[in-house]
Amino acid sequence: SLKRCVDLNFCPELFPLKSMDDDIGSLVKSIVPPLTSKKHKGQDGRIGIIGGCKDYTGAPYFAAISALKVGGDLSHVFCTKDAATVIKSYSPELIVHPVLDSPNAVEEIETWLPRLHGLVVGPGLGRDDFLLRTVIERSKARDIPIVIDADGLWLISQQPSVIHGYQKAILTPNFMEFTRLFEALPMNGSDHRRSVMQLSGAMGNLTLVLKGEQDLISDGNKVYSCSVEGSGRRCGGQGDLLSGSMGVMAHWAHLRPKKKNDSFGACSLTRQCNNQAFQRHGRSTTTSDMIQEIGPAFRKLFES
Numbered sequence: 267s268l269k270r271c272v273d274l275n276f277c278p279e280l281f282p283l284k285s286m287d288d289d290i291g292s293l294v295k296s297i298v299p300p301l302t303s304k305k306h307k308g309q310d311g312r313i314g315i316i317g318g319c320k321d322y323t324g325a326p327y328f329a330a331i332s333a334l335k336v337g338g339d340l341s342h343v344f345c346t347k348d349a350a351t352v353i354k355s356y357s358p359e360l361i362v363h364p365v366l367d368s369p370n371a372v373e374e375i376e377t378w379l380p381r382l383h384g385l386v387v388g389p390g391l392g393r394d395d396f397l398l399r400t401v402i403e404r405s406k407a408r409d410i411p412i413v414i415d416a417d418g419l420w421l422i423s424q425q426p427s428v429i430h431g432y433q434k435a436i437l438t439p440n441f442m443e444f445t446r447l448f449e450a451l452p453m454n455g456s457d458h459r460r461s462v463m464q465l466s467g468a469m470g471n472l473t474l475v476l477k478g479e480q481d482l483i484s485d486g487n488k489v490y491s492c493s494v495e496g497s498g499r500r501c502g503g504q505g506d507l508l509s510g511s512m513g514v515m516a517h518w519a520h521l522r523p524k525k526k527n528d529s530f531g532a533c534s535l536t537r538q539c540n541n542q543a544f545q546r547h548g549r550s551t552t553t554s555d556m557i558q559e560i561g562p563a564f565r566k567l568f569e570s
C-alpha cells in the first residue's frame with residue numbers, strides 16, 4: 267500500500283519512519299479538492315504545458331492530458347506551429363497555442379500567465395534558452411508553481427540561477443538529467459540520497475525529484491523515497507505523465523499553505539498507473555495505457 271511504500275530512509279532520527287509512513291496517504295488526500303456543485307470551471311486547475319516541437323508531440327500531450335485526468339479543469343499547451351495541429355488531433359480536450367516559434371512567443375505566453383495556476387516547463391520543448399529563461403522569470407514574478415522537466419532541466423543545468431531558491435519550483439530529472447544538473451554545480455558524491463539532498467540545498471531548497479527504481483524527493487533538509495510498486499516496463503512518456511500530474515497537484519498543495527506533499531502524490535500515482543497498466547498489457551504497455559489507469563489508480567491511492 268501507499269503507506270508502506272512511501273518512506274523516509276535518510277534521516278530517520280529527524281522523522282520517525284513509522285509516523286511519516288502513516289502520514290503520507292492522508293497528507294496527499296488532504297490536498298485533493300472535493301468535487302462539489304459549488305465550483306466553476308477552472309477552479310481545480312488551469313495548467314500550462316510549455317513544450318511541443320517538430321520532433322516531440324507526444325511528450326506535451328501526455329503531460330497535458332494527465333493534468334486533466336488527475337482532476338485539473340483546463341490544460342493549455344504552448345508549442346510550435348508545426349506541432350500544434352498534431353497535438354490538437356490527438357485530443358479535443360486540449361487547448362493548443364502555436365506560439366513557441368513566433369517572434370512574440372514570450373508576450374503570447376505572458377498573456378495567459380495570469381489565468382494559469384501551474385506550469386510544466388520542458389516536455390518535448392527543445393532547447394531555446396532565451397525563451398525558457400524569460401518564461402520562467404515571468405512565472406516566478408507571478409508566484410506560479412513551476413514543474414521543470416526534460417528540456418527545461420537542460421536550461422537549468424546551463425543557468426542554475428534562473429530557478430535558484432524559488433520555493434514553488436519542482437524539478438523532476440531522470441538519472442541523466444540529474445547527472446547534468448549535479449555536474450553543473452561544484453559538488454561531488456556517489457550516494458544518490460545524499461546527492462539529491464545536496465543538490466536541492468545548493469539550488470536554494472527547491473523540491474527535487476530524482477526518478478528511478480525509487481523516486482528520491484528532497485527539499486534540501488530531508489530525503490524521502492517513493493517506491494510504490496510499478497513494473498519492469500520502461501516505455502518513453504512515463505515521466506511526462508508524472509510532470510503533468512505534478513503540475514495539478516502542486517497547485518492543489520499551494521492552495522493549502524505548509525502542505526508540501528505534491529511530489530509524493532504524482533510519484534505514487536505514476537508508479538501505480540504503471541503497475542495497473544502492466545497487469546493488463548504486460549510487455550506491450552505504453553504510456554497511453556497508463557493514462558487510462560489514472561482514474562482508477564487515483565481512486566485506489568487517494569480516495570479509498
Ligand SMILES: NC(=O)C1=CN([C@@H]2O[C@H](COP(=O)(O)OP(=O)(O)OC[C@H]3O[C@@H](n4cnc5c(N)ncnc54)[C@H](O)[C@@H]3O)[C@@H](O)[C@H]2O)[C@@H](O)CC1
Pocket residue numbers: 321322323324325326388389390391392416417440441442443478502503505506
Ligand atoms: N513521445 C514523445 O514525444 C516523447 C518525447 N520525449 C522528449 O524527448 C526529449 C528528450 O528527452 P530524453 O529523456 O531522451 O532526455 P535526454 O536527451 O537527456 O536523454 C536522456 C537519456 O538518458 C537515458 N537514461 C534515462 N535514465 C537513465 C538511467 N537511469 N541510466 C542510464 N541512462 C538513463 C535515456 O535512455 C536517454 O537516452 C524531451 O523533450 C522529452 O520530453 C520523452 O518525454 C519521451 C516521450
Ligand SMILES: Nc1ncnc2c1ncn2[C@@H]1O[C@H](COP(=O)(O)OP(=O)(O)OP(=O)(O)O)[C@@H](O)[C@H]1O
Pocket residue numbers: 416439440441477478479480481496497500501502503504505506507508533536537
Ligand atoms: N527502475 C524503475 N522501477 C520502477 N519505476 C521506475 C523505474 N525507473 C523509473 N521509474 C518510474 O517511471 C516514471 C518515469 O521515470 P523515468 O526515469 O522513466 O522518466 P523519464 O526518463 O523522464 O521519462 P520520459 O520518457 O517521459 O521522458 C517515474 O514515476 C519513476 O518512478
Ligand SMILES: [Mg+2]
Pocket residue numbers: 415416440505506
Ligand atoms: Mg523525461
